[in-house]
Amino acid sequence: MTSKEEQLIRVLISGAAGQVAYSLAGLVAHGMAFGLKQPMILHLFDLPLETGKMEGLRMELIDSALPLLRDVIVTSDPVVAFQDISVAFLMGGKRRQPGMKRYELIANNCRIFKDQGLCLEAFARKDCKVVVLAEPCNTMCYICAEHAPSIPRENFTTNARLDYNRAVGYIASNLKISAANVKNMIIWGNHSDSMHPDCSIASVVVNNKSHRLSEYLGDEMAVFKTQLAEAVIKRGAEIIGARGMSSGWSAAKALCDQMRDWIAGTPQGVMVPMTVASDGSYGTPKEIFFTFPVEVQRGKWNIVRGIKIDEMSRSKIDFSGKELLQEKMAAVAEMGESYN
Template sequence: MALRVVVTGAAGQIAYALMYALAKGDVFGPKQPIELVLLDISGMEEALRGLVMELTDCALPLLTKIIPTVDYAVGFKDVDVAILVGAMPRREGMERKDLLKANVKIFKGQGEAINEHAKKNVKVVVIGNPANTNALICKKYAKDIPAENFTALTRLDQNRAQAQVAERLGIPNNDVWNCIIWGNHSSTQYPDVRAATALVNGKEVKVHEAVKDENWLKNEFIKTVQLRGAAVIKARKLSSAMSAAKAICDHLRDWWNGTPDGRWVSMGVISDGSYGVEAGLMYSFPVKCKADHTYEIVKDLDVNDFSREKMDQTQNELKDEMKMAMEFWW
């Protein structure tokens, strides 16, 4: 049976970079047929038509149907997976409160449509920023969908952290694992390698011991990961697209198929109170994923004073965002 996947903001650059991997089978498996629903706002019909032509011209054997639409009822009808890329971007002069107000409207509508039209076991990942709070808004209005089915993308930040460590050590990216992103997908996030491992000269070594540079780990490394998105925009004059699309694939592949034993990944999920994070916040934790498309927060990792301060700082930002968003909930 074909898996039905909707991508919002489908005419945008992140979705464009994402579509081929989804349709080719790189995410849900080389034997899984897929129906792609391309959802965008009114006025983007012609761009969607062009995207349909390109996907058709790829002649991909797993892609059984392409549905372009600007109608929520059509877009979320019977979907198994919802990839919510589209959101109101922050424009010059826009206050964060104005941005949240605009996104409450967008994600209220999408949450209600998911609740009414999607399958009740739908898996949702929110990419559009502010991703954590947008995911929380969407969950609020999808009252009949389990809260754990809503996630926010922090895998891009994890990938950035992993790549920074690998480059520092001069080893392949795959030889670094269990980097953690705590908190918000923003400049307050806390990239943490205290529990991460690297394969160096054939031996597994804790990243902290392998790097041997406390100052770099506590300062330059953290800032590089926190501000990487802004650095890409400054250099490219456009936001991250290829790396964001790859991170979406990683997030969904692990959520769908499970993580290997001893490995975990970072996902924005609804807090259950773990690590002193207020229950109900959409906060990035290390999680283990299972083959039945469920996940659990990794428990009992050591949190020192430095980490506690960083984790609280990003939690406080998320609490402020939630309070602001709540002003516009109705």
């Protein structure tokens, strides 16, 4: 009898013709998300007109001779795509166009993620882990979870790790240290301009000695915090301006980082950000999907309690919570459903 870690899993990537999926599929099949002992079948799902791109990706995956990859299924049939999956990376939403308001994007995507939630409910395993990566992702995660009620709410999340990795990369680059030597960076709130990158309790290792970032920077900390927050919030737009398209490889790598920690757990004393259904912690509205610092053990996340919130952080957390509540209400209204 094979051990649990050796049992075959089915992993869905929707929006599989997109650039994030192109990077994500290879990273997942190589073991970056689930470890080097987890065999899998990849389900690639997109619109029929994208079949050629998906077939090209399938051929490249096969040509890579990846030991963990047992099969690649290309389909535009949601029944086939969602059948018996253990993990879903859901990226099949419309992208924000120049001049498009955020609430227009909600109107475009909420029905897509209602349908994907219904597919999860009907065909996926009931322990399926779901990551939503389509804007506005926190609210689309809420919509998806609402329509898959038999899958535990704690099994739904978004890609908060990208904002975290951007922050960690910024700190490491400025201090000229390895990103592995930056710990306990916090991201609060929505994946939008209202997010709050919070380095107040972050720690760094410099010259083999551990420091609180605030202690290491001293009087420079206040300015650094402001510059860090601005850099993280603006990074996505900067990449679009430079490349003419949104983040691809970095988004895919962040998805793998988050899934790896979700599956394997976080080291003792180390917190990472995760967008989860709020239980009201830190004064946030309940039920919205809000990014908190979490610790993970045995596949279960727990919000880290007792972090001291200063006045500035309090105002930013409150603002982001209100924005998410407004987005949730707009999405529910768009679908003509009663708001609870």
